[in-house]
Amino acid sequence: MTISNIDPIQDPRWSALLEKHSDASIFHTVGWLKALQRTYGFHAAVYTSTAASADLEDGIVCCRVHSWLTGNRTVSLPFSDHCQPLVKNDGTFVELLSFLYRERMPGEFIEIRPVRMQSSIVQATASIQEAKTYCLHRLDISDSRHDIFARFHKDCIQRKIHRAERENLVYHSGRSISLLKDFYGLQVRTRRKHGLPPQPFRWFSNLLDCLGDQLTIHTATKDELPVAAMITIRFKKTVTYKYGCSNPKLNNMGGVPFLFWNAIQNAKAGGATEFDLGRSDLHNQGLIDFKDRLGSVRSAISYYKAGDIQSKSQRPSTVGGRATFILQRQVMPHLPGRFLMLAGRLFYKHVG
Secondary structure, eight states: OOOEEEOTTTOHHHHHHHHHOTTOOGGGSHHHHHHHHHHHOOOEEEEESSOTTSOOOOBEEEEEEOOTTTOOEEEEOTTOSOOOOBOSSHHHHHHHHHHHHHHOOTTOEEEEOOSOOOHHHHHHSTTOEEEEEEEEEEEEOOSOHHHHHHTSOIIIIIHHHHHHHHTTOEEEEEOOHHHHHHHHHHHHHHHHHTTOOOOOHHHHHHHHHHHGGGEEEEEEEETTEEEEEEEEEEETTEEEEEEEEEOGGGGGGOHHHHHHHHHHHHHHHTTOOEEEEEEEETTOHHHHHHHHTTTOEEEEEEEEEEEOOOSTTTSOOHHHHHHHHHIIIIIGGGSOHHHHHHHHHHHGGGOO
8 A cells, every 4th residue: 555645734635535524523624733833833744545646535644743852753633632543444544554653753653542443453553552541522412402401410510500690691602802812811720720831822813713613712701700711613513622711719600511501502503413522531530520410421532652652751750740740739820820821832832
């Protein structure tokens, strides 16, 4: 099998493949790839078995990440919850993965983030191994609004939505810069609470510009004060929840469940049939429980790595773990906003 690569941003055959392939998601789209390139300098390439003159039939989209801090790697795909290889059969999947493995640069490893992966593919692909497992939650919103609401947990979701309505919270949605600024202000607060730097503001502004009307910003306000906010992105009939944040001092108002309920109704009104709630770390039981209580279906997704995975980011280090703990618990929560945002601008280009 002859493997070649194309530029998915410039080659219209990539978008044509996405329209007809059932496994395509928002994370495969040209808009998402453009935002990655503009913000972090990650240039995407699609590896395919299709001849240059033919309609595209398969492809794995990847970005190369070069980092002195976390190691060099080819990732499918940075900052994406999942990115299923778009292939016709397991044989093509194995051929494309084997090619990526053979062609990797010295000291580089390969990482893929499929929604599903057959054990036969793992066994047939050189050196690939499971690296980390997450929870993925998806909510069917094809039923009536009444039935969707009825599946919400009565105490943890329904009652909090009613509390938000009694508090006269107001729901807003759109794509304005003012909404983006409201979202980002809460995002900085939320990331600080978790001991993490916020993603750069330009990442969100680039998503807004590159994804166009596929992206929606949702906010809940009390007397014009932002209480909670989220960003959703849409491809075909799936709306994906990607980022969410809130004012922790106002969480008792029920702003987060209220916001999800309105975002779900917004998605349904636009013709969507699925609300992808995204991935959750297995240790984040609170987030997993919250998504369960929305009536969603939980599944496991695993990321896989191959190659020189004993990079700087992979070597176990008690000292490194201790430093991370100190940063998250004792340093980040107390940094002034401008320094926290600077840390984000410096940090995220190394992770992905």
